[in-house]
Amino acid sequence: MYLESWKGSEYSLLEKFGLKQIRLNLPFRLNHVNCFLAEGENGWKIIDTGLHNQETMERWKKELAGKEVTDIILTHYHPDHFGYAGALQKKTGAHVWMSETDEKNGKLSWEKEAIEGLEQNYRQAGVPEDISKRMKNNTMEFIPRVTPYPTVNHYLQEKETLVLGNNEYEIFSAPGHSDGMVVFYNRENNLLLSADQILPKITPNISYWFHGDPNPLKSYLNSLDRLSELDAEIVVPSHGRPFYGANDRIREIQAHHDDRLNVTLELLNEGGTVYDVCQKMFRKTLTVHETRFAIGETLAHLEYLRYQGECKREMSEKGYIYHR
Numbered sequence: 001m002y003l004e005s006w007k008g009s010e011y012s013l014l015e016k017f018g019l020k021q022i023r024l025n026l027p028f029r030l031n032h033v034n035c036f037l038a039e040g041e042n043g044w045k046i047i048d049t050g051l052h053n054q055e056t057m058e059r060w061k062k063e064l065a066g067k068e069v070t071d072i073i074l075t076h077y078h079p080d081h082f083g084y085a086g087a088l089q090k091k092t093g094a095h096v097w098m099s100e101t102d103e104k105n106g107k108l109s110w111e112k113e114a115i116e117g118l119e120q121n122y123r124q125a126g127v128p129e130d131i132s133k134r135m136k137n138n139t140m141e142f143i144p145r146v147t148p149y150p151t152v153n154h155y156l157q158e159k160e161t162l163v164l165g166n167n168e169y170e171i172f173s174a175p176g177h178s179d180g181m182v183v184f185y186n187r188e189n190n191l192l193l194s195a196d197q198i199l200p201k202i203t204p205n206i207s208y209w210f211h212g213d214p215n216p217l218k219s220y221l222n223s224l225d226r227l228s229e230l231d232a233e234i235v236v237p238s239h240g241r242p243f244y245g246a247n248d249r250i251r252e253i254q255a256h257h258d259d260r261l262n263v264t265l266e267l268l269n270e271g272g273t274v275y276d277v278c279q280k281m282f283r284k285t286l287t288v289h290e291t292r293f294a295i296g297e298t299l300a301h302l303e304y305l306r307y308q309g310e311c312k313r314e315m316s317e318k319g320y321i322y323h324r
């Protein structure tokens with residue numbers, strides 16, 4: 001349920017916690033990301049930065065006019081959160097904070113070596129040659145949106161605390177959506193800054209990206225279980241509006257993945273490549289960018305089932321075939 005009093009004025013309620021939400025536009029179906037500004041003792045802290053593009057630059061320029069930025073805190077390495085961090089650090093001299101794992105991911109995912117392997121990976125997932133090429137090229141288009149990379153000055157670590165605005169927050173690792181994602185929890189107000197771990201309307205994308213955690217869906221579901229122990233009352237997500245009741249939403253997301261896993265398993269009666277299963281699972285027409293996420297998500301579900309011993313994977317001329 002959305003906070004009644006936040007209708008039209010969610011910003012004023014966040015103000016109580018000393019947080020200002022900066023909603024940046026994104027040129028995707030998921031059309032925005034929420035970043036935050038918080039005043040500290042010596043200047044301002046920014047939580048997530050948006051993509052490195054013209055619109056983001058202009059928006060931050062306006063928001064930060066007359067403000068000294070001391071810290072840039074990144075929840076995870078995905079381009080809509082991490083992309084502008086390096087350029088903004090260059091402009092402001094701010095210290096950058098993120099997890100060590102996602103620093104590695106951020107500095108590896110758009111490098112030549114990782115991108116060159118992608119086409120081959122997509123071919124092994126059964127994606128036709130021309131689409132594999134376009135998916136690789138789509139990844140390359142992100143390079144200017146995520147560079148220059150930031151210099152990370154501090155690693156965010158589980159159990160440490162951080163003051164953001166008026167309150168102190170505990171750092172929790174919540175791997176799954178990215179291997180090194182962190183969320184911030186304020187016990188006093190039972191408030192969770194949930195990053196992309198718990199979102200109100202869409203389910204967070206859980207993808208295998210051909211590097212890192214081999215079973216991200218398992219990690220994600222484990223993170224949900226852990227966070228449900230907090231029973232957070234107020235959730236402030238990185239996409240969508242703040243809402244009440246973390247655990248109600250956690251249960252919905254768990255049910256979604258249970259459904260998805262069942263559907264995937266059923267599709268495996270016939271067997272097929274990742275691409276075959278993906279096409280049956282996502283019936284609407286997808287852009288190349290969306291296909292990358294759909295393949296990643298399908299693969300995460302298939303690999304979860306494989307690690308559970310519920311399906312097998314074999315190499316064939318068409319790439320890997322999954323079957324029961």
Ligand SMILES: [Zn+2]
Pocket residue numbers: 033078080081196238239
């Ligand atoms: Zn995001």
